[in-house]
Amino acid sequence: MILVLGGTIDGRELTEALLEKGKEICYSSLTNIATEIIQEKPGLTKISGQLDGSTLRETLTIYNIDLCIDATHPYAREISENAIWACDAMNVKYIRLERPSHIDEGEDVLAYDTYEEVRDYLNGAMGNNDSNILLTTGSRQLEIFEDLPKERTYVRVLPTPGVLQKCQNLGYKTSNIIAMQGPFSVELNAAIMAEYNIGFVVTKDSGDVGGVGEKVEAARKVGAKVLFIRRPVVAYPKVVSSTDEAVALATEDIKISV
DSSP states (O other): OEEEEOSSHHHHHHHHHHHHTTOOEEEEESSHHHHHTSOOOTTEEEEESOOOHHHHHHHHHHTTOSEEEEOOOTTOHHHHHHHHHHHHHHTOEEEEEOOOOOOOOBTTEEEESSHHHHHHHHHHHGGGOSOEEEEOSOSTTGGGGTTSOGGGEEEEEOOOHHHHHHHHHTTOOGGGEEEOOSOOOHHHHHHHHHHTTEEEEEEEOOTGGGTHHHHHHHHHHHTOEEEEEOOOOOOOSSEESSHHHHHHHHHSOOOOOO
16 A cells, blocks of 8 residues: 655645556545545545654554655655654655745745744834735744734635634734635735735745745736745655656556665
């Protein structure tokens, strides 16, 4: 059986492609919402919840996994490192499906290694203009930006009760919470940025699947700067950049280094 670590569009597409090839798949994601998106099919087992190193080892054993394909978000460093460790310990083959990066740095696109660096830049820049901030990095790191002026900060997050409650607990008014499910077109991004007088867009380098290109193009249309956090560095033993490559390795009799 193949373990697909998902919770992403990449993971869902990969799982569906492998099922079509007749492979038995154990699909794992952090939340029930992400697993429920994939329809029940013969040969598919779905599990959800946080997987640390020990629970990953148990999963590899329980489901008799002989190949793990890590299609988690590019910023889910902890789960990737846990998976690499568990696969190495259990002698299970590991492949990382990594979205290509297409962000080009420039005067209007600035790169940072940490969220804290972005926050510090914004704290310094806000006094020099009257434009606002759009945070599109999700809800998990919102605490880092807590000291930015709330009345000038807009957060775009998933429209789930837990996420909305967290935003409100951190002091964001409902008028500053943009609760929407992507993907977002260039036109919709630009309309949101123009409507809220956005001068700074904070994002991750999530690749084309994550809609980064549309954000950058929209920001340029309205004259906003894009501040993005670089991807964490992980020592992946084997990396492919497309679903087709991952399917080929999983379905052909190819030796994969472990």
